[in-house]
Amino acid sequence: MLAVRVYGKEDLRIVDVPKPKIEKSTDIIVKVKAVGICGSDKAIYNGSNPFVELPRVMGHEFVGEVSEIGEKVRNFALGDHVVIEPISYDGTCYACRQHMPNACANLKVLGVHQDGGMQEYIKVPAIQLHHISKEVPWTTAVLSEPYTIAGNATTRGKVGLSKTVVIQxxxxIGQLSLRVAKAKGxxxxxxxxxxEKLDFAKENGADAIVNIKKDNLLEKVKEWTKGEMANVVIDAVGAPATFKDCLDIAGVAGRIVPMGFSNAPVTITQQPIMQKQLTICxxxxxxxxxxxxxHAIEDKKLVDDxxxxxxxxxKDVQQAMDLMDNDPDKARKIVLLFA
Ligand SMILES: NC(=O)c1ccc[n+]([C@@H]2O[C@H](COP(=O)([O-])OP(=O)(O)OC[C@H]3O[C@@H](n4cnc5c(N)ncnc54)[C@H](O)[C@@H]3O)[C@@H](O)[C@H]2O)c1
Ligand SMILES: [Zn+2]
Structure with a gap:
């Protein structure tokens, strides 16, 4: 069967590999139908993802159909449509015991530490699968994983009814966080x-948009919140400057959710954190x-649009990676489909 494997920097090959077999009675074999490409996949391809172990089959945003099931699997049947949860954890470390398995000391991510969804079939423990209605098209179902990132960020930010949320x-990630925050009221x-990205955000429910090339963000937030500043700030850029700005954008008792991976140092002062009693999560x-x-996707509260x-x-994965590399603004979300 076909698999897309990265061997090194910009060295991506379509290879022929054996089809996986059920090994444990709790395993499921999924016939992959669609895979989304994420910024972190681009980083794997470009050789700038420090977490990946090569060679690797990429893909952590993927969906498919149950094709074989281990004998102890009870809650899935052949042909079910499923979304794959790409992370697995030990369940015993401190983070896991604090109900934060996403920060597990032994976290494994499909497509990063283990082979992911860019292959025709994949073996996954049943515990990592979630049902999705057959009425949801594959190209919408595949947004489930990136939507969960937005779900987590808004949960950490305690986004809820009538909160003022600024997304940088x-x-x-910003567009999906916008939709989840709107769905949460x-x-x-x-x-x-x-x-162009701001216009698309406006079409998709943003109450206000600010082009920081034209306007001062702090002034606009001040106006928009009538001086109160934001209850929640989500930094979906992840640059030192945007992180630094979060402290001024947040109002009293505000919550700040930085999403980026940058390890560049940022100079911030303690005073606003103390004075406004900010929470940075x-x-x-x-x-x-x-x-x-x-469920929100099935209920059409979260859509593709x-x-x-x-x-x-x-088979055209190289073209897709080239587009992501050379013209990233053309790609809101690239999806690879299996015929
Ligand atoms: N924490 C997580 O689990 C997680 C998961 C996925 C992505 N991320 C991170 O989230 C961030 C966003 O990811 P993405 O896939 O949406 O990236 P993206 O490249 O699609 O989006 C970044 C956007 O920021 C805009 N931008 C650049 N500078 C800006 C500024 N100063 N102010 C406002 N906007 C600015 C760009 O024009 C672009 O639209 C990245 O840092 C990524 O690494 C985190
Ligand atoms: Zn753990």
Missing amino acids: GAGT AKVLISDVAQ GSRHQTFQFEPII GMVNQKFNI
């Missing part, structure tokens, strides 16, 4: 440097988000 960055202002992958997100704007056959 209207890329994939918040008021959202979103910023970016690209007008990390958000890594997700935990316990698949079920509510999938143009997020998936690039589709390729898996």
Whole structure:
């Protein structure tokens, strides 16, 4: 069967590998139908993802159909449509005992530490699968995983009814966080440097948009919140400057959710954290988000609506990576489809 494997920097090959076999009675073999490409896949391809072990079959955003089941699996049947939860954890470390398995000391992620979804069939423990209605198209179902990232960020930020939320960055994570925050009843202002992304955010429910090339974000937030500043700030850019700005954008008792991986140092002062009693909370992958997100997708409270704007056959994966590399603004979400 076909698999897409990265061997090194910009060295991606379509290879022929044996089809997986059930090994444990709790295993399921999934016939993969669609895989989304994420910024972190691009980083694996570009050789800038420090967490990946090569060679590796990429893909942590994927969906498919149950094709074989181990004899102890009870809750899945052949042909079921499933979304795969890409993370697994030991269940025993401190983070796991604090109900934060997404920060597990022994976290494993499909497509990063273990082979992922860019292959025709994959063996996954049943515990990592979630049902999704057959009525949801594959290209929408595949947004479940990135939507869970937004689900986690908004949960960490305690986004709820009538909260004022500022999202910095209207890329994939920013756009999905906007939709989840709106579904949770918040008021959202979103910023970016690209007008086209802001226009798309406006079409998708943003209450206010700010192009930081034209306007001062702090002034706009001040106006928008009538001086109160934001209850929640989600940094979906992850640059030192955007992180630094979060402390000023947040109002009293505000919550700040930085999403980025940057290890560049940032100079911040303690005073606003003390004075406004701010909470800065990390958000890594997700935990316990698949079920509510999938239900919201099934109920059409979370939709696709143009997020998936690039589709390729898996055999054209090189073209898809080139697009992501050379023209990232053209791709809100690229999805690879298996014929
Ligand atoms: N914590 C997690 O679990 C997790 C998961 C996925 C992605 N991320 C991180 O989230 C961030 C966003 O990811 P993405 O896939 O949406 O990236 P993306 O590249 O699609 O989006 C980033 C957006 O930020 C905009 N931007 C750049 N500078 C800006 C500024 N100063 N102010 C406002 N907007 C600005 C860009 O124009 C772009 O639209 C990245 O740092 C990524 O590493 C975190
Ligand atoms: Zn653990």
